[in-house]
Structure formats: structure tokens, C-alpha cells
Amino acid sequence: MAHADPELLTLLALGEPAPDESTEDHLRTCTECRSELAALREVTAIGRETRAERDLPMPSERVWAGIAAETGQSAEPAPVIALARPRRRWRAFLAVAAAAAIVGAAGSIAVDRITTPVTTEQVLAKTDLARLTAAPGSARGTASVVRTADRTVLRISVDGMPAPDGLYQVWLFDGTATMIPLGVLTNGQTDMPIPDAIDLRTYPVVDVSAQRLGQQEHGTSMLQGKLS
Amino acid sequence: MPAGVTVLTGASNTVDETTKSFVAGEQGALRAVYERYAPAVLRVASASLPSRADAEDVVQTTFVTAWRSRESFDPAKGSLLVWLLTIARRRSIDVLRSRTRDENVVKALHHADGGAADEPARPDQVVDRMVVLEAIGELPPQQRQVLLLAFYDDLTHEQIATNTGLPLGTVKSHLRRGMARLRQRWEVDGGTR
Known part of the structure; x- marks a missing residue:
């Protein structure tokens, strides 16, 4: 029998069931496919573990100050320039956090904005806003969906953001497009x-x-969070 | 100063511009590399050192050492990330050794190792995660999104297709390619340790 299809091995490594018995039979006997699958499973396991590592903090300011002093670099972090200049790779590294937040549009929020009786204000959903990599270490925020007497608002508060070159804009995102x-x-x-x-x-x-x-168009993401 | 800014714009498949300018010792390059990798270096140091202050000291030493010995970095042997993480791990071990003369710290370490409810990851596992996380960040956006739906949300390829509106074949191909890329990066960078 021919070796298992690479797409199929990938799906198996991700934990999906084998589509038929002949695949299982083949895997029982073929060392090559088995070791291929084992390697892909290992990558899957590490990939899943990265979930816990998406929002890693920067060291405190004194660390860069120490490095700058020891190497004769400018200690200025220049956060304002940072907004304007492209930092794709560094963003990409931790912007994984953003990509992860987009998932699950399948609807984990049970928000009923119409039938809920309102006396004063009611928080229907909320989230902490995670700092993305374009934002300085001090940046943080929270967002909540609040039903007031006559309307529903997104109440958002942020802290530790540098003065923008332009302005900060708030968006709601479906996670895909x-x-x-x-x-x-x-x-x-x-x-x-x-x-x-x-x-x-x-x-x-x-x-x-x-x-x-x-x-x-949408600019550079600084903070993001998924309402729940 | 402009040199430090312009080097940040590129991102090629092989050795990216920031890494090149770091090796060349250009102005602004150390800061750029620090901003990109300091969180990962701190994470790895923290995996062996229970004290945040110790871990931050290791971050500082790591970047200073890396800058001073930047000419010895060989991109053919592994990524800049792994080179930094390797320095950080060695430094962490040095700190641990100096500390183990101190009875109290031995206890603290023992405690950090012991089977707490959620067991802390070993430093080499953390390095693997950082390598894979960086590789995920470098995938084409749609490939990355599809893969993360599988990893983090545990969706099947059919559920991913439904959620994203992508054809099944595209989802499967994204998964295969994305996974192959992560595996390649992991195997290459794993080999340097």
C-alpha cells in the first residue's frame, strides 16, 4: 500500500480520527509513516502549549536601562516613533496572541440585549485587553458591554498608551475578515x-x-481582547 | 539614527534585516532585537529561576553578552532567537549554581520543581515553545489562523471550514503546510542545542 497522505497524517496528528480501517492498518505496519506521525504529534503538542505563552511580559524598564548603560546605547525607548514605524516581525511574534483571540466566532457569549430587564446598569460581557507587540509594556485596558437605561455601549478604558502620532480607534472584529x-x-x-x-x-x-x-483602513493593533 | 529605523522594515525568509543589522552592529539594532525577543528571553530565564529579579538580571546579561559577541553568531547554525535563548539558559544555570551554595535557595528550587498543580514547564520545553511561537508568527496570516483554530480551539478541519468559510481542501492544505513549516523550524532550531 502507498504511504499515508501527508494531509491525512497532519489531521491525525491534530487528533482527528482515521477515516477508514485501511489507514489504521497501514500505520500499524509502516514505520516510516508512524515516525512521520509521531513527529507531527510532537509539533502539535508544542503548538498547543504555545497558547499559554502568547502574552509574555516585557522585562521591567531597568533591564533595558542596564543594557543601554553597559553597551553605550541610547536608553531612550522612543515609544512614539514605534507607533509609526513598521515592526512586522516583532509584532508577528506575539501578535499570535491576536490571532488566537479571533477564534470561536461560534458564539461563546450569551448576550441577550433585548430581553434582559434593566434597572440601572448591567455588564453583559467583558474582557481584558491584551497588549499586542506594537504597544509598550505599560499598555493595558479593559472593555465591557454595558446596558444602560436606553442603550448598549462598549465601555472601554485604556492606560499606559503613548501619545499617538495620529489617533486611537476602537473596532469590533469578527476574527476573520x-x-x-x-x-x-x-x-x-x-x-x-x-x-x-x-x-x-x-x-x-x-x-x-x-x-x-x-x-x-485598520491601522496597527495595539490592544485586543475577546468579549465573554 | 535613520539606519536604525530603516532596518526594521524588512522581513525576508532567510536572515531578516534586523538580524543582519544586529550582527553588523548598527545603531538601533540592539534595541530592535531587545524589543522583539526580551519577553521570550525573560520567559526562558524564569523557567529556571524562581526569582523575577534573578531572571531579569539574566535578561540583561544575555543581551549584553550577545551584543558583545555578535560577530560569533552564525545564522547558518540557528536563529537569533535560539542563540539568545541558549545564552540565557547557560546564564541561568550559572546563577543557579552560585545559588545552590545557599541552602534556602535549594529549597526554593526544589519547590519550583515539585509537582505543583500545574507543573511548570522545563526550560528546554519553553525554548521549543518560543521557537514554534515565532514560526507561527511568521506563517502567512490565513495559514496561521487556520492552524491556531486547530491548536487553540481544537476544531476539526470541517469545523474550521465552516467557521472561516474556506473550502475544505484549502483548510487541509493550510494545516499541512503550516505544520510542515513549524516542524522544519523546530527540527532545525532543536538541532542547535
Whole structure:
């Protein structure tokens, strides 16, 4: 029998069941396919473990200051320039965190914005906003969906962000392709009305991006979190 | 100063511009490398050292050592990430050895090793994770997304297709290619240790 198809081995390594008995028979007898599968399983295991490593903190400021002093570098971290310049790789490294947050559009939020009786304010969903790699180590934020007497808002508050070159914009993201701009973020806490037409089960990811003035498309993600 | 900024724009398949400018000792390159890898270096140091202060000291020594010996870095033998993590692991072991003369710290380490509810990862496992995490970050976005749905959300390829709207064949091919890429990076960088 021919060796198992590489796509099939990948699926098996990911834990999907074998499609038929002949595949299982082949794997029992073929050392080559078995060791291939074992290697892919190992990669899968490590890949799954990376989930716990997505939001690693930067060391405290004193570490860079020490390095700069010992090597004669400028101690200035230049956070404002950092906003404007492309940092694709470093973003990519931990932007995995962002990619991970996009999953599960399948709807883990049981938000009923219509039938819930409201007396004062009610928090329907919330999330901490994780710092993405374009943001400085001090950046953090929270977002919650709050139902007030007459409307539903996204209440967002951020802290430790550098002064933007342009502005910060808040988006709701479906995790795959569509981002809905909600509003411009100013300091501290801001309430942004969520239009009734937007189903948060479809757009569960809150994203804060740095935008150049006049930039229409989504800019550089700084903070992100998935409402639940 | 402009040199330090421009080197950050590129990202090639082989040795990227930041790594090159680091080896060349260009201005701004150390900071760029620090921003990219300091979290991973700290993570690896913390895997062996229970004290955050000790781990941060190792981060500092690692980057200073790396900068001073940057000409000895050979991209053919492994990535800059793994080179840094290897320095960090050695430094962590040195710190541990100096500390083991101290009875209390031996206890602390024993405690850190002992079977707590969620067992801490060994340093070499953490290195593997960092290598794979970086490789995931370098995948084409759609491939990465599909793979992470499988890894983190434990979705089958059929569920991924439903969730993303991608054809089944595309999902399977993304999974295979993404996984092959991670495996390649892991095997290459695993071999340097």
C-alpha cells in the first residue's frame, strides 16, 4: 500500500480520527509513516502549549536601562516613533496572541440585549485587553458591554498608551475578515454606543488600533481582547 | 539614527534585516532585537529561576553578552532567537549554581520543581515553545489562523471550514503546510542545542 497522505497524517496528528480501517492498518505496519506521525504529534503538542505563552511580559524598564548603560546605547525607548514605524516581525511574534483571540466566532457569549430587564446598569460581557507587540509594556485596558437605561455601549478604558502620532480607534472584529469601527478613543474611559444591528456573537473581538490621521483602513493593533 | 529605523522594515525568509543589522552592529539594532525577543528571553530565564529579579538580571546579561559577541553568531547554525535563548539558559544555570551554595535557595528550587498543580514547564520545553511561537508568527496570516483554530480551539478541519468559510481542501492544505513549516523550524532550531 502507498504511504499515508501527508494531509491525512497532519489531521491525525491534530487528533482527528482515521477515516477508514485501511489507514489504521497501514500505520500499524509502516514505520516510516508512524515516525512521520509521531513527529507531527510532537509539533502539535508544542503548538498547543504555545497558547499559554502568547502574552509574555516585557522585562521591567531597568533591564533595558542596564543594557543601554553597559553597551553605550541610547536608553531612550522612543515609544512614539514605534507607533509609526513598521515592526512586522516583532509584532508577528506575539501578535499570535491576536490571532488566537479571533477564534470561536461560534458564539461563546450569551448576550441577550433585548430581553434582559434593566434597572440601572448591567455588564453583559467583558474582557481584558491584551497588549499586542506594537504597544509598550505599560499598555493595558479593559472593555465591557454595558446596558444602560436606553442603550448598549462598549465601555472601554485604556492606560499606559503613548501619545499617538495620529489617533486611537476602537473596532469590533469578527476574527476573520470584517472590522467595524466604533469610535475614536480618548484618554481614560469612553462609552461607545453599539448599534443594534451588530451581533456581538459575530463580532466578539475588541481591537484598539493606532491610526494615521485620515487613514481609512485598520491601522496597527495595539490592544485586543475577546468579549465573554 | 535613520539606519536604525530603516532596518526594521524588512522581513525576508532567510536572515531578516534586523538580524543582519544586529550582527553588523548598527545603531538601533540592539534595541530592535531587545524589543522583539526580551519577553521570550525573560520567559526562558524564569523557567529556571524562581526569582523575577534573578531572571531579569539574566535578561540583561544575555543581551549584553550577545551584543558583545555578535560577530560569533552564525545564522547558518540557528536563529537569533535560539542563540539568545541558549545564552540565557547557560546564564541561568550559572546563577543557579552560585545559588545552590545557599541552602534556602535549594529549597526554593526544589519547590519550583515539585509537582505543583500545574507543573511548570522545563526550560528546554519553553525554548521549543518560543521557537514554534515565532514560526507561527511568521506563517502567512490565513495559514496561521487556520492552524491556531486547530491548536487553540481544537476544531476539526470541517469545523474550521465552516467557521472561516474556506473550502475544505484549502483548510487541509493550510494545516499541512503550516505544520510542515513549524516542524522544519523546530527540527532545525532543536538541532542547535
